[in-house]
Amino acid sequence: MTTNHTVAVRAGKCCSLSMAISRALGSASVTLLALTASLAANTAFAQEAAPAQEERAASGETLGEVTVTGTRIVRDGYEAPTPVSVLGADQLAAMGTTTIADSVNRLPAFAGSVSPRSISSNIGTGTAGVNALNLRGLGANRTLVLLDGKRIVGSSLGTGGNASAVDTNAMPSGLIERVEVVTGGASAVYGSDALAGVVNFVLDKKYTGIKGSVEGGITQAGDGDNYKLSLTTGTPFADGRGHLLFSGEYTDDEGVIGNNRSWADRSIQLMNNPNFNRNVGGQPQLLIVDNAGVANGTRGGLILGCPLTPGGASSSACVLRGTEFVQGGEPINFNFGDLVSGPTMRGGDWERSRVDRTTSLALPLTRRNAFGRASYDITDNVTGFVELQYSHTKSHNVQVVPNLNNGGVIIKSGNPFIPASVQARMTALNIQQFELGTFNGDLPFLQGINIRELKRGVTGLEGNFELGGDTWNWDTYYTHSEQDIDSITPGNRINARYNAAVDAVISPVTGRVVCSNGDPTCIPYNAMGLGVNSSAAINYVTGTGRSNTLLKQDVVAASMSGEPFNTWAGPLSIAFGAEHRRESVSGNASALDEANSFFAGNYHATSGKYDVTEGFVETVIPLLKNVPFAETLDFNGAVRYTDYSTSGQVTTWKAGTTWQPIEDIRFRFTRSRDIRAPNLGELFNAGQSGTGNNVDPFLNQSYFMLSRTSGNINLKPEEADTTGIGFVLAPRFMPGFTMSVDYYKIEVEGAIASASTTNILNQCFAGNQLFCSFISRGTDGKVSLIAIQPANILGQEASGVDVDASYNIPLPVGELRLRALASFVDTLETQDLVLGTVDGRGVNSADGGIGLGTALSSPKSRYLTSATYSLDPVAVTLTMRGVGSGVYNNAFIVCDTNCPVQTAAEAAAHPTINSNSIDSVKYFDLSLNYKVGALGEVYFVVENALNEDPPVVAGGRGAGFYQGQSSSQNYDRIGRNYRTGLRFKF
DSSP states (O other): OOOOEEEEOOTTOOOOTTOOBSSOOSSHHHHHHHHHHHHHTTOTTGGGGHHHHHHHHHTTOOOOEEEEOSOSSOSOGGGOSSOEEEEEHHHHHHHTOSSHHHHHTTSTTBOSOBOTTTOOSOOSSSOTTOOBOOBTTSOGGGEEEEETTEEOOOSOOOSSTTTTOOOGGGSOGGGEEEEEEEOSOOHHHHOTTOSSEEEEEEEOTTOOEEEEEEEEEEETTSOOOEEEEEEEEEEEETTTTEEEEEEEEEEEEOOBOSOOOGGGSSOOEEEEOTTOOTTTOBSOSEEEESSEEESSOBSSOEEEEOOSSTTSOOOTTOTTTTEEEOBTTOEEEOOOOSEEETTEEESSSHHHHOOGGGSOSBOOEEEEEEEEEEEEESSSSEEEEEEEEEEEEEEEEEEEEOOOEEEEEEEETTOTTSOHHHHHHHHHHTOOEEEEEEOOTTSOOEEEEEEEEEEEEEEEEEEEEEETTEEEEEEEEEEEEEEEEEEEEEEEEBHHHHHHHHSEEEOTTTOSEEETTOOTTOOOOOOSSBSOOOHHHHHHHEEEEEEEEEEEEEEEEEEEEEEEEEETTEEEEEEEEEEEEEEEEEEEEOHHHHTTOBSSOOOOOOOEEEEEEEEEEEEEEEEEEEETTEEEEEEEEEEEEEEETTTEEEEEEEEEEEEEEETTEEEEEEEEEEEEOOOHHHHHOOOEEEEEEEEETTTTEEEEEEEEEOOOTTOOOEEEEEEEEEEEEOOTTSTTEEEEEEEEEEEEEEEEEOOOHHHHHHHHHTTOHHHHTTEEEOTTSSEEEEEEOOEEEEEEEEEEEEEEEEEEEEOSSSEEEEEEEEEEEEEEEEEETTTEEEEOBTBOSTTOSSSOTTOOOBOSEEEEEEEEEEETTEEEEEEEEEEOOBBSOTTOEEOSSSBOOOOHHHHHHSOEESOOOBOOEEEEEEEEEEEETTTEEEEEEEESTTOOOOOOOOBOTTOGGGTTGGGTTTSOOSOOEEEEEEEEEO
16 A cells, blocks of 8 residues: 655745656756755755756746655655655656666666667567566565556566566556655565665556657667557546546567677577586586587487487497487488587587577567546545556567477487488497487567566545644545466477377388387478478467466555644654555466476466455654754654465564754664565466476486476565665755765565576485485486475675765756666675575576575666757767676686686585676667647657677576576666657647
8 A cells, every 4th residue: 555645845945855846947047956856855856857846936836846756755855864766757758768678777776677779589488578666686586666656467477586466568657757766665564575775657647638759760770660649638527526547558578589780699608517527627517618619409409318218328438429410301411519518609619509599689578558537626635536447468489499399309210301321320330319409490480479468557545734833635445457368388389299290100010200109190200301301290280378367466455644743843644544455366378288298388387366364653853943954853663564375474663763963964774674565476376387497406407497496385474674775965166966875785585486496406406305305307317397385595795885866957058967876785695504604796697597596686887878968959969878897606616727626515606617707888878858839749769879889798608598688687788779769738
């Protein structure tokens, strides 16, 4: 439950930290005063809203109201102890990004957020196509996202850090007045999921007029075509007692299919060094190598060895090893290169075996959004309102990955598809079978389609009344949200059919090629070569996986706030309220998905529900005012009692102070207990399957393994202790300059996580029988399934510093506005039951190279600076954004030669490697806005204007075909792209 309280601003009273002006100020001088105070309160980018405010003031509108979101207490946000950054509508428009989430994600406090440009090859989690915000790199599910202070149902069902996060694609961007980011724990004020902070998309509920935009864009490479159309209207009715709003938007982004960027010409991979010997030293255990390819497969198939039994190890001495099948099934020689380890090799015919460039850099995405709102003043003190929201998004990735078989395909002697020359050698040498690794080039790529349909309704009452000469504000509302998710996987290999189809023989009865299992419906498939299969054979071994998931959320909430009495330092403020929320999931999946029949996806129907009942109270107590060394000193406290139907009762709290010794500086401090309760997926997920290439330490083989993640009803809420301390500086001797510096520390206990497949295998190999119980093996001795279940197994700690500085400089001609924001990570550690303490600070590779498991990771620094020169009707903005240098893993020891001798434990905890650095990077963006009279403006934006390549980041071990994905969440992989458009208003 969240309430937006309002209070009129008196002349001379400053606006601030978590506030924004909803109606214009009555004069240009008051506008400037409010703007300057807002900057002093660390309202990020808010000063750039000045032109719009000046226009409203010039139109004669009267002094309006401000809304406080950082706290439920009706008070000046400048005094709030928790930092709040604000992006106003003008700043969002000036960035000219395709989605509002792309603009918000530029704030340095966000790290590792999910977007269609960062998650393209993963279909099992259901997050493909989602824009989910991630504060501090702590996980999108720890960032509470609100629309006008109210909750929205999650966008996916799963157990990862991005599961159940709100999809910001659904936000009605045409009506967003500003976006407020509370960069600190706020569970006592807003409830569960606000562990890392809150992002509130605030509506302009009194907008009057007609406005819209038409825009389009394309990358320099000629792909990524996109366009957006939006229209927003607002009008009063019934002599101003009522107000109607509507906003609609259509967006079509064709994405970037494949990877034709020049930076990907090289293939950089992290691999195990086959020459490593920990007892001798010398060479490192791990190598980052250039000219890397896949060693266990090619598009047409590659013979890897000649096992004596179907499940046995392939002999590298097999004379057939290195036979590659190409167009028409022709056998040719394949050179494995000078280094081969598991799925990776260096040199040789690496260009023929790499497939990383086939995966998409950005998902295609279409969006259709509609939002309507009607409000009516039932009395002078009571207003009723109704909101209806609809959003439809569709992402269709036509190239997720090939239907890979990196080893494990057994071709028996006598198979009629074996080329004659190869069969002759098998017969002469009495070779009974060989093992094939293939990307199945004749099969279509695995595709991923995710369709989301959000339906949301809100109805409520809000108002105020007088009691004892004071005004009390109250509100109550009911909201119902539904997220209907269709996940579809065309071109998905059906494993059992494929295995039967590749085992072909000649029928002794008909003399035709048939499947050896005798199934008359089975159509033989030739795994050796390209262009060697009929459409009937391809259709037989592939199918389409499907699932439907319906997420529902119902919320009933009420709250009240007021100032019951005055103290010697001012009025005491109080807010209190209650909320009841119900979350539920239901769905269905295809029979083949339920039976884990596919190469990927393998969805399972999930059902479950839980209820939450909670109440809160918050207060602000003025302690001192207008005394020496204390112009103001306030205490802010809150407590919330919560009862979950699944995990019981929990109490969260917050205590903070603000102290302004002199006019130029204000100090703030907070301490809070915050929580994140397990979501529907973590509790009830019936099984979410994935396929990955892993090393089996028992067989010393690398092959694809199926894993299945299910829910755990016994999970408890995560608990975090958050500390924040900082100051806001606005020196009188330097008008227009403001700076804030804030330190944060977040300590999480009982963090919910699932052990990785690699850790499960390695722990079982080390003798831990608990982990062995998660592993199932088939009759061939290979792993058939790894069961994964989340648990409260981690402890985490994050700390760092946020800096925000701005300087408005009036010039003889025009105005210059400077802005700089930066976030520095001091500590980012995970206490893992298996791995011990894992240091994720400055780990800029998404997979961390080795050993990170479920640990947090984030760049050490991120920054955003901008300079805007405006001279009506032109405004030009140059932005620089960047990420600091980093490493693959802080546990690595770097050495090329003379590496130390290590024990087995030392080698596992601190592997040696030949390189452990990832370069920093910065990007420049340029935007130009030109006002066309009073009716609108045209704009032109160039993102990544210098066409800066992402830093070289090696692909992770065991996943050669994902090369390039390791940099997806920290860097721009698209390159220079252009966007232009027209905004109009009447």
